[in-house]
Structure formats: C-alpha cells, structure tokens
Amino acid sequence: MEVLRNISLGQYSTMKLGGMAKYLVIADSLKTLIEASEFAESKKIPLIVIGEGSNTIWRDEGFNGLVIVNKIKGFRQTLENDSGCCIDIGAGEEWDKIVEKSVELKLTGIECLSLIPGTAGAMPVQNVGAYGQDISQSLITVSAYDRQTHKMTILTASDCHFGYRTSIFKNEQHGRFLITSISLLLHKDSPLPPFYPSVKSYLDEHNLVNPGPETLREAVIAIRSSRLPDPRVVPNCGSFFANPTVSLDTLRRLEENYGSIPHWTVDSGERVSAAWLIDKAGFKDYIDPETGIATWPGQPLILVNRSAKRTTDLLMFANKICSEVERKFSIHLTQEPELLP
Ligand SMILES: Cc1cc2nc3c(=O)[nH]c(=O)nc-3n(C[C@H](O)[C@H](O)[C@H](O)COP(=O)(O)OP(=O)(O)OC[C@H]3O[C@@H](n4cnc5c(N)ncnc54)[C@H](O)[C@@H]3O)c2cc1C
Structure with missing residues (x-):
C-alpha cells in the first residue's frame, strides 16, 4: 500500500477547494482498503473514505488524518430470471458508466440517474436521486468493511434507513462503514409512466412513445446537459x-x-x-x-x-x-x- 503525504484536497472535490490531507491512499482493492483502515487505527488518526468528491467540500484547514479514495472496480450480473436481474457493482466504479452498461443490457431502474457524477459506492450515502428515481428503489444490499467490528458486513436496503437525500451512512453510522460494493435489482420490463414532468415534456416534444430505458437515459442526458454545469469544466x-x-x-x-x-x-x-x-x-x-x-x-x-x-x-x-x-x-x-x- 502506498501512503501519499501532504496532498492538496482541492483535487479531491469537484468544487476545487480545501486544504491539505496529512495522508491519502488510493484503494483499488479490498486488501488495500483494509490495510489503509488499519494504518489509520495504528496511527490513531481519523479516516474519511471518498469517491470522486462530487458531494464533498473540504475545509480550508485541511484534514489531519487519512483520506481513502475508493477505486474498487467490478460489474457482475448475478441472479437472473424472466423479469429482472441483480448486478453487483464495485464501490469505485464511475456511476454513469454503470447506468450506461445497464441500459445497454436493456435493464430498467436506474436510467433516470444518468449523468450523475460520482462513484457507485457513494450512491447509498445520500440516497442519490433525480427525475423520479432514487437509488433506494433499486438497491438490495450494500457490502462494507465495518470499522467497529473489523469485519466485512452486508446491509440490506432496510438497514440503510433511506430518506430524502439521507441514510444511516450520513447520520447515525457516519464514518463506520467503508462501502466496497452495492447490489441492485433491475428489471426487464419497460419503464412505466408517469414520467417526471421535464422528462415527459422531452418525450412529447420528440414524439417518443413507449420509451425504453435507453430513451429515458437519452432524455435525462439531454435535459441535464442543457441545464447543469459540467463539474470537469465549471467547479x-x-x-x-x-x-x-x-x-x-x-x-x-x-x-x-x-x-x-x-x-x-x-x-x-x-x-x-x-x-x-x-x-x-x-x-x-x-x-x-x-x-x-x-x-x-x-x-x-x-x-x-x-x-x-x-x-x-x-x-x-x-x-x-x-x-x-x-x-x-x-x-x-x-x-x-x-x-x-
Ligand atoms: C453537476 C452535479 C450534479 C449532481 N446531481 C445530483 C443529483 O441529481 N442527485 C443527487 O442526489 N446528487 C447529485 N449530485 C451530487 C453527487 O454527484 C452525488 O452525491 C454522488 O453520489 C457523489 O459521489 P462521489 O463519489 O463523488 O462522492 P464523494 O463526494 O466522494 O463522497 C460523498 C459522501 O459519501 C461518502 N462516501 C463516498 N464513497 C464512500 C464509500 N465507498 N464508503 C462510504 N462512504 C463513502 C463520503 O465520505 C462523503 O460523505 C450532483 C453533483 C454534481 C457535481
């Protein structure tokens, strides 16, 4: 495991602001993630795990502890039947790439969450949502390293206490779980109306009837691109x-x-x-x-x-x-x- 020292945190927030982190580890495997957690414990310093920093603002004072950047990859279709299938996703996967893949597989459930910046592992943290969908509607389980028991654990959707832009990861269990993967249940049926008003207007304007997940993704991407700043260009x-x-x-x-x-x-x-x-x-x-x-x-x-x-x-x-x-x-x-x- 490589431990980086005195790293500017501005590059780990899409707002491009913040002081320095004392230590930083890029964790692309479970082994490195656990080693990094043990490193923080052995040094008796606090630890924060992040994805792409698209929902994170660092204080100017910086962080006198260890930042772990989660880059654990993985995309695997598991149980499949006539109506749907489950996918397991590494926490460090770029979220929009996952939506793209699921739509290519003609699966429904997360297409309206297209173009949201960030990683899969951060999705449950604030129960990310947009255009009528949120992650709690598709999520079955969250796998995480539990810093209290020092063991891997699986949380069900109901364990996560999801609410509007919130979950246990943001509240009562803040900092306890290092999320390593999430498992979603997606469907083979076409998405059902009613669609979110701006999505419906786009479909009507473009004469798109009975949209499949790929059409809804196209609509959401068009709407978001016309209204929202790209964080890679405008912090x-x-x-x-x-x-x-x-x-x-x-x-x-x-x-x-x-x-x-x-x-x-x-x-x-x-x-x-x-x-x-x-x-x-x-x-x-x-x-x-x-x-x-x-x-x-x-x-x-x-x-x-x-x-x-x-x-x-x-x-x-x-x-x-x-x-x-x-x-x-x-x-x-x-x-x-x-x-x-
Ligand atoms: C242009 C733009 C549009 C956006 N649109 C939406 C939107 O429509 N809806 C919406 O809900 N959000 C939206 N967001 C916010 C953001 O994209 C989401 O919150 C996203 O899930 C953050 O992912 P991230 O990997 O960047 O998380 P980070 O900012 O890195 O982390 C966010 C929080 O999650 C925690 N965390 C991250 N990874 C893990 C992990 N593996 N284990 C445990 N905790 C972890 C961090 O500690 C932190 O508390 C938008 C942001 C931008 C810049």
Missing part, C-alpha cells in the same frame, strides 16, 4: 441545498403572498423548490464579487466556483443565501454536499 458540487419540507399552512401562506410555487406533497409535508426560494430571494444569475462564487444561470440551486480560493468564501456566500431565504420566507435551507472533516 461545482451540484445542488448546494436540499429542497425544504414545510407544513401545508406555510405553503398556503407563501402562495397567498407569491402565487403558485413549485412543490411536491411528501409523507412529511410539502416539499418546496429550493431553487425557487433562492431565485425569489434575489440570487438568480448572481455573481458575488466578494467571494468569487456564483449561482448557475437558470439553476440557482447550483453554486459554482468562479474564482474563489477558499472554502470560507463558498460558505460565506452560502450563508448570504440562507440568511436572505430565512429573512424573506422564514424557511431554513440545509446544505446538501458534506463539509469535511
């Missing part, structure tokens, strides 16, 4: 805030003042578009000269790094947005990408 971490959930009374109060507001009814209340709130709080197409951070034109939920050199600048701008949304609507926004350590 960003996708949506910076989660859509807040409010009570029906709060939604009615807002609608009395502002007219119709994009929202969805969920079990816990009414989920309101954070992009709409940020837009109406005055941050549409906004470039902040003080911090070098901007909102992405047409999608103010995405904060992009135009010229910032410090995470402090990013957090300062995010705080400006939160304060203004709170002042104007009395709604608290929560940050989606994880601030580490």
Whole structure:
C-alpha cells in the first residue's frame, strides 16, 4: 500500500477547494482498503473514505488524518430470471458508466440517474436521486468493511434507513462503514409512466412513445446537459441545498403572498423548490464579487466556483443565501454536499 503525504484536497472535490490531507491512499482493492483502515487505527488518526468528491467540500484547514479514495472496480450480473436481474457493482466504479452498461443490457431502474457524477459506492450515502428515481428503489444490499467490528458486513436496503437525500451512512453510522460494493435489482420490463414532468415534456416534444430505458437515459442526458454545469469544466458540487419540507399552512401562506410555487406533497409535508426560494430571494444569475462564487444561470440551486480560493468564501456566500431565504420566507435551507472533516 502506498501512503501519499501532504496532498492538496482541492483535487479531491469537484468544487476545487480545501486544504491539505496529512495522508491519502488510493484503494483499488479490498486488501488495500483494509490495510489503509488499519494504518489509520495504528496511527490513531481519523479516516474519511471518498469517491470522486462530487458531494464533498473540504475545509480550508485541511484534514489531519487519512483520506481513502475508493477505486474498487467490478460489474457482475448475478441472479437472473424472466423479469429482472441483480448486478453487483464495485464501490469505485464511475456511476454513469454503470447506468450506461445497464441500459445497454436493456435493464430498467436506474436510467433516470444518468449523468450523475460520482462513484457507485457513494450512491447509498445520500440516497442519490433525480427525475423520479432514487437509488433506494433499486438497491438490495450494500457490502462494507465495518470499522467497529473489523469485519466485512452486508446491509440490506432496510438497514440503510433511506430518506430524502439521507441514510444511516450520513447520520447515525457516519464514518463506520467503508462501502466496497452495492447490489441492485433491475428489471426487464419497460419503464412505466408517469414520467417526471421535464422528462415527459422531452418525450412529447420528440414524439417518443413507449420509451425504453435507453430513451429515458437519452432524455435525462439531454435535459441535464442543457441545464447543469459540467463539474470537469465549471467547479461545482451540484445542488448546494436540499429542497425544504414545510407544513401545508406555510405553503398556503407563501402562495397567498407569491402565487403558485413549485412543490411536491411528501409523507412529511410539502416539499418546496429550493431553487425557487433562492431565485425569489434575489440570487438568480448572481455573481458575488466578494467571494468569487456564483449561482448557475437558470439553476440557482447550483453554486459554482468562479474564482474563489477558499472554502470560507463558498460558505460565506452560502450563508448570504440562507440568511436572505430565512429573512424573506422564514424557511431554513440545509446544505446538501458534506463539509469535511
Ligand atoms: C453537476 C452535479 C450534479 C449532481 N446531481 C445530483 C443529483 O441529481 N442527485 C443527487 O442526489 N446528487 C447529485 N449530485 C451530487 C453527487 O454527484 C452525488 O452525491 C454522488 O453520489 C457523489 O459521489 P462521489 O463519489 O463523488 O462522492 P464523494 O463526494 O466522494 O463522497 C460523498 C459522501 O459519501 C461518502 N462516501 C463516498 N464513497 C464512500 C464509500 N465507498 N464508503 C462510504 N462512504 C463513502 C463520503 O465520505 C462523503 O460523505 C450532483 C453533483 C454534481 C457535481
């Protein structure tokens, strides 16, 4: 195992910000992952495992511990019957390549999660979702190295306590499990409507009827490419805030003042578009000269790094947005990408 020292963390976040890590190991096998975990234990230093850093923001102070970059590969079809099949995926696989392969195999279940940056192993962490699908709908098990028992373990989907952009990996068991692979159940039937509104509009505009998974992937890629910045070109971490959930009374109060507001009814209340709130709080197409951070034109939920050199600048701008949304609507926004350590 090669242990790298004093590594700039900016290259391990698509926001391109952050201080230095004391140690870093690229783990392309289970053996290296376990050795790296033992190295951190023997040195009594903290450990963080990441994939591509597309949902990670590193503090300017850096990390006085060990970062493991998970690069464990693997794609294997397992149980198969007339209606579907299971696939086991190494945690370090690039997620979009997995969606591409599954669509080539004419399998349904993850096609709307096309073009999401990051690795397969990070998908369960915040129950990644888009365009009406999330990973909890297909996930059967997560295999992980348990740092508490020092053994490999298998967690079922119900063990993961999935919620909207959350799971045990983000909350009560944060840092305990180093995910090594995930297993998904995908289907051979064609995807069933109703499709997410923007996907349906794309299908209608292009006269695409009875879409298979490849057509839905094409639609999602076209929509995402036209609306979202490519993190390889413009540093960003996708949506910076989660859509807040409010009570029906709060939604009615807002609608009395502002007219119709994009929202969805969920079990816990009414989920309101954070992009709409940020837009109406005055941050549409906004470039902040003080911090070098901007909102992405047409999608103010995405904060992009135009010229910032410090995470402090990013957090300062995010705080400006939160304060203004709170002042104007009395709604608290929560940050989606994880601030580490
Ligand atoms: C342009 C853009 C668009 C995006 N669109 C979406 C979207 O539509 N929906 C959505 O939900 N997200 C979206 N994201 C966020 C991001 O792509 C996902 O959260 C993705 O799953 C992160 O993968 P990663 O490998 O980069 O994770 P990282 O940023 O490296 O890690 C994220 C978290 O997972 C943990 N983690 C990573 N790997 C492991 C592992 N093997 N074991 C244990 N813990 C691990 C890390 O410690 C960290 O807490 C977007 C991001 C960008 C830049």
